Amino acid sequence: MQIQLNGERHDLAGQPTITDLIDTLGLAGRRIAVEVNEQIVPRSQHAATRLAEGDRVEVVHAIGGG
Amino acid sequence: MTDPQLDQPWHVAGREFTSRLLVGTGKYRDLEETAAAVAASGAEIVTFAVRRTNLGQDADAPNLLDAVSPERYTLLPNTAGCYTASDAVRTCKLARELLDGHNLVKLEVLGDDRTLYPNVVETLKAADELVRDGFDVMVYTSDDPIVARELENRGCKAVMPLGSLIGSGHGLLNPASLRLILENATVPVLVDAGIGTASDAALAMEMGCAGVLMNSAIAHARHPVVMAGAMRKAIEAGREAFLAERMPRRAYAQASSPTQGLINE
Numbered sequence: 474m475q476i477q478l479n480g481e482r483h484d485l486a487g488q489p490t491i492t493d494l495i496d497t498l499g500l501a502g503r504r505i506a507v508e509v510n511e512q513i514v515p516r517s518q519h520a521a522t523r524l525a526e527g528d529r530v531e532v533v534h535a536i537g538g539g
Numbered sequence: 540m541t542d543p544q545l546d547q548p549w550h551v552a553g554r555e556f557t558s559r560l561l562v563g564t565g566k567y568r569d570l571e572e573t574a575a576a577v578a579a580s581g582a583e584i585v586t587f588a589v590r591r592t593n594l595g596q597d598a599d600a601p602n603l604l605d606a607v608s609p610e611r612y613t614l615l616p617n618t619a620g621c622y623t624a625s626d627a628v629r630t631c632k633l634a635r636e637l638l639d640g641h642n643l644v645k646l647e648v649l650g651d652d653r654t655l656y657p658n659v660v661e662t663l664k665a666a667d668e669l670v671r672d673g674f675d676v677m678v679y680t681s682d683d684p685i686v687a688r689e690l691e692n693r694g695c696k697a698v699m700p701l702g703s704l705i706g707s708g709h710g711l712l713n714p715a716s717l718r719l720i721l722e723n724a725t726v727p728v729l730v731d732a733g734i735g736t737a738s739d740a741a742l743a744m745e746m747g748c749a750g751v752l753m754n755s756a757i758a759h760a761r762h763p764v765v766m767a768g769a770m771r772k773a774i775e776a777g778r779e780a781f782l783a784e785r786m787p788r789r790a791y792a793q794a795s796s797p798t799q800g801l802i803n804e
Contacts, residue, residue, distance in 0.1 A: 479591040498594055504604050505592055506636035511629060513636050531591065533633050535603045537573060538588025538619050539563025539705070539754025 477529040491519040491530075498532070505534050545782040549749050551727055552643060552675035552696040554613065558583045559744065560774040561615070561729065563754025567763065570606040576757055577607055579767035586615040586645050586752065589634050614638060615677065617645035622658065624648060624665035631669055644669065645699070645731075645752075647679035655705040655732075659686045663693065670694035679731050684719040691726050698724055699731035699752060702743065706755045708735030711742055721747050737766075737773035744777025745785070 476483050478494075485494070491514055495501055507514050508531040514522050524530065548555045562582040567573040577585055585607050607614070616634030618627040631644045648665055650658035657680050669676050670693055677697040678690050687698045700720055703709035710733060711717060721728050727749035734740050734753040743751050751774060760766035 479594060481594075500592065503592075504602060504637060506589075506633045508629070508633055513632050515636060516639075531633070532594070533589050533637070534592045535587045535614075535616070535634075535637060536590045537564040537567060537570075537603055538617060539565045539586060539752075539758075 474524075474526045476524055476527065479530070479532060483530075485524065488523050488525075491522045491524065494524065494530070495519065495532075500532065503534065505532050507532055546778065549727060551677065551749075554643070556583050556613070556750075558771075558774075559748075559750035559778055560740070560770055561586065561731075561750055561752040562757060562767070563587075563617075563752070564603060564607060565619075565754050566758035570601050570603065572763060573603070574606040576763045576767040577612070579764045579771070580757065581771040583613055584615050584752075585612040586617045586754075588619050589616055589630050589637065609638060609641070613643065614641065615643060615645050616641075617679075618647050618665075620649070621647070622649050622661070624661040624668065627661070627665040628668050628672075631674055632672075635674070642673055643675045643677070643696075645677050645679060646695075657681050657701070659683070663689060666690055666693045666695055677729070682713050682716040682720065684716060684723055687720045687728075688723055691724060695726065697727045697729055697749070699729045701732040702730045702739065703733030705732040706759075707733055708756060708759075709733055710735050710739035714742070714746065717743075717746060717748075734770075737769045740770055741773040741777035741780070744774055745780045747781050750774070 474485055491507055510529050548557050558581050560580055560582050561584040562580045564573050564587045587603055618630045621627040627648050646665055648658050648661040650656045666676055676695045678695045679699050680686055682700040690698055702711040729750040729752055730743040730748055731752040734756040740751045757763050757767045
């Protein structure tokens, strides 16, 4: 299936959870935050939240800024 | 050292701070320089931006939060780069998730990319929403005293007017307006943006600001770590001068030495 990940099309096999997606991206254990369809998905719910076709997913982190 | 009889820690949203210098983390050469400059500034509150994670890149790349740790500093996520209230609110919610529920944020909603001047209409809208959602909002705004009052009335915990345009280094271009904001406000007023060098920061403090937030003035100095130290001292000097209450200005000279006992009398 296909999702929008940080504004780009992204193909996924099966129906992964957010935890699966983070693992696939090599971001496990990193300080990130995840939003699906403009709603925050708290870290505690990553394992239980399955992604669906067409979901718009944002993965963000802290960066230098003023 | 500031006389403890006179100076007190300052507070924002129930949190207590001693340092009145707040610093940004942008525009440094690398994270090592960022960490060194932040440490030299003595800042306790450090602001950062929230951006999309670069996917497919080195996942072991160092992270800002490793260099400037949430255990050591009070981190202040900002909404820099947001041009609408809804983008700013989304960014704050992402930041709160990123920092495990930490709810102190710096709201800024920009008007255009040439001036980075605040869009106060969108800023007011975003402030309403964020306050309703339980955020403690420190808000970047224009130097309009009425807008500052409106933001305070909406529940913002600190009002942060610009001294001049972000990254311009022009210092305080409208001290008269800043004075009006300071006279009216019951929340801390901090100058955010426009500081160019140490005297600009000292002037803001001499006027009675609770603090100053800066990024470029340190990061774009030829020697950022040295400038960070200069800013720390300027903030302290300006604060002490404010507490000491300066002498009145006079139109004519007034001799400092006795006028009696001159040898030619």
